[in-house]
Amino acid sequence: MTEQIKDSKFKLPTSALRAYTMIAALALIWLYFHWATGSIFLTSRNLSNLMLQTSVTGIIAVGMLMVIVAGQIDLSVGSVLGFAGAVAAIALTRWEFGLPAALLSAVIIGSLIGLAQGAFTAYLNIPAFIVTLGGLLAWRGAVKAITKSETIPIADPVFKSIGGSYVAPNIGWILAGMAILAVLAIAFRRAQTQKTYELGDANYAGQMLKAIPAIAGIIIFIYVMNSYAGIPIPVLIFLAVALLGVFITNFTTFGRYLYAIGGNPDAARLSGINNKLNILKVFALLGALTGVASLIFTARVGSASPDAGTLKELDAIAACVIGGASLMGGRGTIFGACLGALIMASLDNGMSLLNVKDFMQDIIKGSILVAAVGLDMLGKKS
């Protein structure tokens, strides 16, 4: 890495610089809390809880990031989360659909709502802000209607396990092995591409070296999770969603189109991209992910309540923005959004461990949100 810095005269690519700053900020926050809580924050048990507490916001943030990158916004996710969760709970308890159908119904409802809101935005040219603001109100109303303002308890142990059970440690290691193989395979392919496009000889050693931090990260993560109880199921789902997000944004035409549309919609349209269709798709995708998140949310609390998910949209947007996404569109990464979600959850978790009063928690979180974006803007100027 030192060589790379020398090569580019001490200039890292901005995106990488941003990622390193954020990791450093997270590390600082973690170390501070570890010290302040009397060495409790960085125990495997708390880290396991922390990852659990990140997963719902994280999953929504992945979808939200893609929407934001495309230059759109979705304010309705909190209400949609409540609605999809309530549908699943009612499908299970009142309509007796059976578990798989109940789970699926939440995801389908989420996608359909996303599809509808996307259609209004893309094809009727109503600004996404307005459509989803309407959605925020309407879907909350729908939640109250179908739950009859009652909290619907969930007794099914399998449903509940989505929110709180763990993957057995040896399966965790198998997953780790698969992940490491995948990382190596990607590194190998990268090296080969260099040769294919005649950019020089395949630099296998260099690419493998670059893969080391990722591999180390995987091993440490699994080790920490296993030394408590294993990977929590919600965290596993969150990781899968995040990987899917990384794949979509980096390696599919759909993903690259989102950046083009968000960066300059007219240029994108004139170069033959179907802006409308892609916007429709991205809203549907966010809707589906919100459906997935709603299952975890409902399973974790053990019931579907009429006010489930209120203000979740702001958590998700904050995570994206802290992670370096621009609300103007065209800029932002999945990695950043996930890190943003983790930072927010770390603040919540740490302050809760320290028993900080609720009003101080709000003030601190608000200040950090503004400060994070402020720092980002400073970095952009220089």
Next chain:
Amino acid sequence: MKIKMLFLLLFCVSFIAACVQGPQQQNGNASVGNAAQNGKAANPGGKTRIGFSMATLKEERWQRDKEAFEAHCKKMDVECVVTVADNKADKQANDVDNLLTQGIDVLVIAPQDATQAASMVEKAKAQNVPVISYDRLINSDKIDLYISHQVPVIGRKIAEYALQRVPKGNYIMVYGSSTDNNAVIMRKEQEAVLKNAVDSQAIKIVANQHITDWKPEEALKMVENALTQNGDNVQAVVVSNDGMAGGAISALEKRGLTGKVLVTGQDAQKDALQSIAEGKQTMTVYKPIIPLASAAVEAAIKLAKKEALTDAKPFRNDALGKDIPAILLEIVVVDKDNLMTTVIKDGFAKYEDVYANVPADKRPAKQ
């Protein structure tokens, strides 16, 4: 193509409009029209008209309040107009304005914000409409009646119950929203009850927190973190309502502590009653809603007829330092032992619902 779209949109809008207008005609819009045309005298049969401005219907109990209130109005043959403010104080101010334009004879308010509601009281009094503060206390000395359950007693009873069952050990205190007057009153009462035990170090409060908007998932996170911080060495989780108790139970369940740790609650929600039957939650506080709603309707009718409220007693509003007339109803502590003789006997909850997750051979005999 565009024109087609426009038609489609037009169709959608008119469809939605039709849907929305249908049910509203029974209470809202139609009567507004009447009142606007005929002024305040617009009471066709000379029926007493009661306006009931509610803060929310999101929690189960408020749904029951509304149903009981409307049912008793019907029984007493008076008209009632109910509005719901979706937890927004500004919407409630508009609702009250609208109720007053509809020419109501008496106004019942379940306030979203205790202090902001005082201005609504002023408006009503300016039009000579008497005001009842329902369940939650309005910070105004102009109200004609405060009707509620013995709120200060709720906090005390919860804490006393916990202390009696767990005289020694570590306590987690989960309080309600710090913007809710009742939550603050409950906290103070609980602190007062536990003070001696805390001072003598019999019990230790290891975490205490007001939870924003009484959210179950925030309570879940708080208890999760408090358990981590104390290595699961917790004997009682004193929670101020059932929704948050559900969150606390999820946190305990994950650590295999359900049934071993005392969990309190309030409201006697259906899911909490199930948890009590299963032994996951220890107790809840049952505030019989039907007597409350009925008493409110009857008091409202008396006020409308300018009759004296004989059963009202002075109640000290600490925030104002003044006494106001109040009717405070009894509350009931519900635990596993008296489920049958309280909530089920009153018809507040169904036997089948409460024991839904308990195997048939372990249920008490149906009465």
